[in-house]
Amino acid sequence: MTTIPILDERRRQIFQEQDNASFAMTCDRHSVAGSVSQRACVFCGSRVVLYPIADALHLIHGPIGCAAYTWDIRGALSSGPQLHRMSFSTDLQEMQVIFGGEKKLYGALCELIAAYRPNAAFVYSTCIVGIIGDDVAAVCRQVAKEQGIAVLPVHSEGFKGTKKDGYRAACDALFKLVGTGDTRDIAPVSINILGEFNIGGEAWLIRKYYEQMGVQVVSVMTGDSRVEELRRAHGAALNVVQCSGAMTFLAETMQAKYGIPYIRASYFGIEDMAKALYDVAAHFAAEPCIQQKAEVLVREQVAAVLPELQRIKADLAGKRAAIYVGGAFKAFSLIKALRLLGMQVVLAGSQTGNADDYATLREMCDPGTVIVDDANPLELSKYVIEKQADLFIGGVKERPIAYKLGIGFCDHNHERKIPLAGFEGMLQLAREIHTTVTSPVWGFVPFRAKDGEF
Amino acid sequence: MLLRHTHPEIKPRSALTVNPAKTCQPIGAMYAALGIHGCLPHSHGSQGCYAYHRSALTRHYKEPVMAATSAFTEGASVFGGQANLLQAIDNIFTVYEPEVIAVHTTCLSETIGDDIPQIVSKARADGRIPEGKYVFHANTPSYVGSHVTGFANMTKAMVDYFAESNGRKNTTINVIPGYVEPADMTEVRRLASEMGIATIVFPDTANVLNSAMTGKYKMFPEGGVTIAQLKQSGSSRGTIALGTLASGSAGLAMDAKCKVPCQTLNLPIGLHDTDLFVDALHHMAGVNVPESIDLERGQLIDAITDWHQYLYGKRVGLVGDPDQLLSLSRFLTALDMRPVYIATGTPAGKKYEQSLRDTLAGIPDDVQVKVPGDMFLFHQWIKNEPVDLLIGNTYVKYIARDEDIPYVRFGFPILDRMGHSYFPSVGYRGALRLLEKILDALLDRKERDCSDIAFELVL
Ligand code: SF4
Ligand code: SF4
Numbered sequence: 001m002t003t004i005p006i007l008d009e010r011r012r013q014i015f016q017e018q019d020n021a022s023f024a025m026t027c028d029r030h031s032v033a034g035s036v037s038q039r040a041c042v043f044c045g046s047r048v049v050l051y052p053i054a055d056a057l058h059l060i061h062g063p064i065g066c067a068a069y070t071w072d073i074r075g076a077l078s079s080g081p082q083l084h085r086m087s088f089s090t091d092l093q094e095m096q097v098i099f100g101g102e103k104k105l106y107g108a109l110c111e112l113i114a115a116y117r118p119n120a121a122f123v124y125s126t127c128i129v130g131i132i133g134d135d136v137a138a139v140c141r142q143v144a145k146e147q148g149i150a151v152l153p154v155h156s157e158g159f160k161g162t163k164k165d166g167y168r169a170a171c172d173a174l175f176k177l178v179g180t181g182d183t184r185d186i187a188p189v190s191i192n193i194l195g196e197f198n199i200g201g202e203a204w205l206i207r208k209y210y211e212q213m214g215v216q217v218v219s220v221m222t223g224d225s226r227v228e229e230l231r232r233a234h235g236a237a238l239n240v241v242q243c244s245g246a247m248t249f250l251a252e253t254m255q256a257k258y259g260i261p262y263i264r265a266s267y268f269g270i271e272d273m274a275k276a277l278y279d280v281a282a283h284f285a286a287e288p289c290i291q292q293k294a295e296v297l298v299r300e301q302v303a304a305v306l307p308e309l310q311r312i313k314a315d316l317a318g319k320r321a322a323i324y325v326g327g328a329f330k331a332f333s334l335i336k337a338l339r340l341l342g343m344q345v346v347l348a349g350s351q352t353g354n355a356d357d358y359a360t361l362r363e364m365c366d367p368g369t370v371i372v373d374d375a376n377p378l379e380l381s382k383y384v385i386e387k388q389a390d391l392f393i394g395g396v397k398e399r400p401i402a403y404k405l406g407i408g409f410c411d412h413n414h415e416r417k418i419p420l421a422g423f424e425g426m427l428q429l430a431r432e433i434h435t436t437v438t439s440p441v442w443g444f445v446p447f448r449a450k451d452g453e454f
Numbered sequence: 455m456l457l458r459h460t461h462p463e464i465k466p467r468s469a470l471t472v473n474p475a476k477t478c479q480p481i482g483a484m485y486a487a488l489g490i491h492g493c494l495p496h497s498h499g500s501q502g503c504y505a506y507h508r509s510a511l512t513r514h515y516k517e518p519v520m521a522a523t524s525a526f527t528e529g530a531s532v533f534g535g536q537a538n539l540l541q542a543i544d545n546i547f548t549v550y551e552p553e554v555i556a557v558h559t560t561c562l563s564e565t566i567g568d569d570i571p572q573i574v575s576k577a578r579a580d581g582r583i584p585e586g587k588y589v590f591h592a593n594t595p596s597y598v599g600s601h602v603t604g605f606a607n608m609t610k611a612m613v614d615y616f617a618e619s620n621g622r623k624n625t626t627i628n629v630i631p632g633y634v635e636p637a638d639m640t641e642v643r644r645l646a647s648e649m650g651i652a653t654i655v656f657p658d659t660a661n662v663l664n665s666a667m668t669g670k671y672k673m674f675p676e677g678g679v680t681i682a683q684l685k686q687s688g689s690s691r692g693t694i695a696l697g698t699l700a701s702g703s704a705g706l707a708m709d710a711k712c713k714v715p716c717q718t719l720n721l722p723i724g725l726h727d728t729d730l731f732v733d734a735l736h737h738m739a740g741v742n743v744p745e746s747i748d749l750e751r752g753q754l755i756d757a758i759t760d761w762h763q764y765l766y767g768k769r770v771g772l773v774g775d776p777d778q779l780l781s782l783s784r785f786l787t788a789l790d791m792r793p794v795y796i797a798t799g800t801p802a803g804k805k806y807e808q809s810l811r812d813t814l815a816g817i818p819d820d821v822q823v824k825v826p827g828d829m830f831l832f833h834q835w836i837k838n839e840p841v842d843l844l845i846g847n848t849y850v851k852y853i854a855r856d857e858d859i860p861y862v863r864f865g866f867p868i869l870d871r872m873g874h875s876y877f878p879s880v881g882y883r884g885a886l887r888l889l890e891k892i893l894d895a896l897l898d899r900k901e902r903d904c905s906d907i908a909f910e911l912v913l
Contacts, residue, residue, distance in 0.1 A: 005549045031501060031525045034542030036494075036550065041502020063561045063596040064471060064799070065478025069506035071849070073513075082456050086830075091471035092597050097565055107469030116459060127500055127562040128597070131531060159500035159526045159562060377518060378550070381671040396509050400518045406669040445669040 014379065015362065015371040036376040039351045041158035043126055044070070045166020048414075049246055050122050050154065050173065052197045052222040053230070054078035057118035059088045061105050061136060062126030066158075067091075074414045076197045078224050079204075088112060092128065102134045109143045109151065119227035120150040122173060130157030150227070152176055163326075164352055171250035174221065174230065178254065181228060183235025189284050190216035192233045192260075194251055195242035196267070198223025199414055202421040206267050209277060209301075209422065213293045215284070221247060234258045238283050240265045240276070243329050266329055267421035268429075269337030270305075274298045301423035309340070312430045317342030319437055322389040324349045324372070324380060324398055325412055328357030334393060334412065335364050341430055346387035349375050377401055391437050406445035408436030456852045460830060462837035472830035473849065475773050476799025478596030479604030481507040482633060483558035484521055486608035489639070489657025491678030492553030494546060498539055498568065498591075499560025500526040514867040515663040515875055520673055522546050522555075526562060535568045536576075543577045547584055550673060554681060557591040558608060564595035588681060590615040600800040600826075601866070602699050602775050605633045609704040612656055616681060617688035619712040626652045626690040627738055628714065630704050632697030632721050632777055633866070634880060636660040636677075641878035642696070642722065645732065648746055651739045654687045655679060664875040688712035692738040694731065696880075697721045697777030699802055721777045722880045723888070724785025725754060731881075750882040757886060761893055762790060764913070768896065769819060771795040773832055773846035774865035776802035776810075776825070782845065782864070783813045785885065789892075791843075792817045795835045797827035829853070843895060860895040864888070 031037040047070050051058060060067040067089030078084065090108050092101050109121060121143075125136050136153045144151040152173040156166050191210065196203045203223030210217050218236040219229040239251045239262035251262035263283065265276035281294040321343050323334050328350040335345050348361055349372035361371055370383045377397075384392065384405055392402035395413030402409040410432050412420060419425045420432075480497055484507050487495035497504035504523040511519040522545075524530070524538040539557070546555055557570055570591040577583055592611040594604040609630060629646065631639045636659040643660075646653045661677025687693075687708065693716040695705030705716035717738070722731035729751075736743050768791045772779055776798050783793045793814060807825045814821050822835050833853050836844075844854050847865040854861035868874050878884040901909060 005551075031523070032541070032545060033525045033538040034496075034522050034545030034549075035525065036520055036522050037501065037505075037525070039501055040505040041500055044502050044505065059470075063478055064474050064476060064600070065480070065503065065506065065561075065596050067471075068474045068477035069510055071473070073509075081459075083459055085456060086459060087473050089471045089474060090469065091474070092561075094595075094597050097561075097595075097597050104469045111465075111467060111469060115461070115465075127502075127526075127531070127560075128565055131562065131565045158502040159531050160528055162501075376549075377520065377671070378673060397505075397512055397518070400512060400516055401671055403516075404518060404667060404669075404671045406667065445667065 013373040014375070015358070031374055035374075036378075037374055039374060040163050042161050042163065042166035042169065043124060043156040043158045045163035045246075046124060046154045046156035046170040046173075047166070048074065048197065049167055049170035050222060051084055052076035052078070053120075053122075053225050053227065054084045055081045055119045055226050056084065057088065057112055057116060057121040058084055058124070059090070059108060059112060059121060060124045060126065061090045061101065061129050061134070062092055062124075063128060064089055064091045066126040074197070075199045075416070076223060076414075077199070077201050080226070083116060083118060097128065097132055100132055100134055101129065102139050105134065105136065105139050106143065109139070110147070113143070113147045113149065118149065120152065120177065122152050122154050124154045124156050126156070127158040130160065150177060150180070162352065167246045168249045171247060171253070174250055175253050177227065177230045179231070179234045179258070181231025183232045186218055186232065186235035187216045188237055189214060189287055189290065190218050190236045191238045191240050191280060192218050192236045193220045193240050193242070194262075195247040196220055196223045200416050200419040202267065202419040202425065205419055205422040205424060209297060210280065212297050213277060213281060214287070214290050215280060221250070234260065236260060238263065238280065240280060242266060243327050246327070264329075266333040268330065268333035268425070270302060270340060270423060270426050271336050272333045273422055273426070274302070305423050305427040308427060309430055312434045313340070313342045315434060315438055319343050319390040320346045320388055321391040321393060322347035322380070322384050322387070324375060324392070324394045326351050326395065328353030328361060330412065331361060332364060337426060337429060340426075341433065343391070345369055346389055347372070347380075347383045349373060349380075381405060391433060406442055408433070408439065408442070410436060457833060457856050460833045460837065462834055464831065464834045464838075471799070471828045473828055473833075474799050475797055475827065475829050475832070476600035476602075477510070478561075478601060479594035479599055479607065480504070480558050480560055480596065481510060482601035482603065482605030483556070483592050483594045483608035484508075484519075485511060485633070485659065486605045486612075486657045487556035487558070488519070488662050489659040489678055490554060490556065490612070490684070491680045492674045493556050493678065494550055494552035494554075494674075495521040496523070496542060496546065496555050496557045497521060497560060498524045498535060498557050498570065499562040500531075503560045503562075510867060511663070513869045516872075517663050517665065518671070519663075520550075522550070524563070531562065531566060534566055535563050536573050539568070539570070539573045540577055540580070540582065543582050543589060547582070547587060552587075552674060554588040554590065556608065556611075557589060558594045558604065559591075560594070561596050564593065588615070602633055602777070602800045606700050606703050609657060609701060610707050612684055613687070613704050613707040613711060616684035617708055617712050618685050619688040619714075620686075622689060623691050624686065624689045625739070626654050626686065627735065628687045628690045628693040628708065629653050629655045630693065630695040630701035631655055631658070633700040633775060634696075634721065635874050635878070636662065636664040637874070637876050637878040638880045638884065641881045641884060642731070645747065645881050646735055649732075649735055649739065649741050649744060651735055651741060654683045654690060656684060656687065688714060690714050692717065694719060694734050694738065696731070698806070699776045699800065720784070721781045722884075723778065723781035724885050725751075725758075725788055725882070726784055727781045728881050728885060747882075754882045754885050754889075757889055758789060761889070764893060764896060764900075765789045765791050767792060768843055769794045769841040770843045770845060771832065771836055771841040773797050773829055773850055776800050776806055778865060780806070780810055780813065783810060785888070787813060787816065789889075792819055794819045794841060795822045795832060797824045797829065797832040799826050799828060801826045843892065860899040862888075862891045862895050
């Protein structure tokens, strides 16, 4: 077996078959100093959640880099305004680092609001703002008063936790918007879709399904959303929350304050997609036709994609996949989706899973599957080789590693260009996997790295 | 209209940057450090910065980009990052086994005021740095300068830490290639070796960020300047530093530290600046320019004369990094084109701006130069009076699409096309490639727009 050095601190973040059954995964912790982690920061988490709000101003208070790297890279589509695709930065200079950046922030906000008349503004604090101690909240309050729009501070200083804390900071900001709009025309059978960011147009698909069932979608948080719909989100009867981490906080606070219950959902893979629709139908069981409509929809949609899925499965059966994604919930869905295609998952990991997530992951996976938390590239490549994976599903930093190893790759992060959610999405995912796994380019690989070679 | 929110009326802005034409220091430092063989760049700060830098470089090169982080938490931001860096050095040498760790700071560690040399010497005293391995550093606060500054600082740190004079002069010549692509670094070396000159090129990202697919994953690819070469660079006969902003400070440091005379030139982009580079090599090494190089030069001139009629008077807008913009402007004016709008996000200084303006002095049009500026302003200029061609990084494509202007990708980052890491844009061959791209863009547009009658087979 290949050996690579693994820090003692990290041993409990990797689970393998020979480990004993009482193994408790260590996770939910900060990366070790000196690691080549694939993770990002608090600010990144907040940016992910809020960025798709297309008619809001997103001002990044900090030095230029934090803004430059997040300029239109998330692929969250808007059907209307494109204001969120611009990059606004206070571009802090040495003077402000010494004397404070509040004045510059105030000036920037006023200039931007005057120029664009956005419906709300979000101000993201980056690390340095936390150190120099600008009172961002006070500046926001003042500008809000003067300009008459919501100006919301997002406390996303990068060092104050992990990406998950960034989700929370974003939810805090969103929560201030919720409850300020008019809810009178909202139907009793209505939902908010939380944690769906419309990458590749996925929110449009999912919204369409629910609407076909006769469920009103009050807001999508935050894919292709507008400030106005977020304001009235508290009028919905149910929150449907996607993903383990990103927006559960908001669902919880909305439950506490407005009594809106929430359920979890995943839209990836046929099984989970259907369940997401049925669960909502079950919640509105008092309205009989909803369940019925859901059944019809699922039946039609599945019938439409199944024949081709079967054909694809014939080629993919027995192939092995490695999954390394941001949140564990996505890994769950992907495992099911890959099973549907006859593939076997040999490595499953996430950047931000918690103990419960990893317990579930272990239960779901076949014996022998390696499970990792916050892995580094050496670990990932070691297990990919050892387990002879044919496919890697991951994000931007994993793609070139997979290609260097000579195996197929599928981006299931924000660089996916087509919807992979929903029933159509499952078919697209299957096609994409099929294309990459069966591509003749892997025939050009000089040789598959054998065990022990790095 | 993706940039529909850009309005043509130009108002002075004091407090903000919109659609930046630069990014922050550490990414430049990381890129430079990757040009050392067996080097793991290390970001001394919190986890997000380096994740962004790695992702951005990965998107540009489509290659794995390795770096480590001190992973600051709240504690580190209050008490300083010494403990984090010490632990990081330990862990990196245990797990990843690089030859050298190149530490750069971030805004956060700079503001806290961590003293990196002190921490590194403590690490050495504690025996955390294995025999024969190295840790060196550059300060890269992003609230000063830009990614170009970070590149320059890390390149200078290579001199400060490693270059040493052995008391004699070797026949080698140091070439500091500037913030250019791996293929460009290969090209400057090739030109020199064509003249029979042995060079030490640093940094050198060739075969690091454009490495071959082998079926193996290598944390440290084959390429990069070695520490041994960096040490020897102090005994070279001379140094040619290409690009004042990216390479100038390293060249001067080498002169000051090891008495290796340095000549700072423009990046060898285009005919004249390549001539100057070849000439400098010729004088410094005391060798003749071989016929093979005369041939390359002659071919470039031949192509220019063959096609110049399609270039004459074309108005061009350029966004990018200062060293590139200066040489490119000189090349474009030599082609009888008119670079009328030029913006860089990097604060390159008055002297730089003056040389740029001097280059553009002969252009009859209203010329706009902004140093430092951003792409929003650049777009506003275009809205007020359009250009025939845009040259810049991938972010320029929004403007190209909205304003329907032919566009050549050039600079950093390029996130959506291939080629930049394989084909040089420096040297005579690089100029030939730029010429080809410019002509393709202009002529494709001409043929798209012209009437059936004017549509010609032969151009
Ligand atoms: S904090 Fe500084 S170093 Fe980090 S990404 Fe932002 S600008 Fe760059
Ligand atoms: S400075 Fe902080 S907020 Fe900005 S990218 Fe770095 S870790 Fe994230």
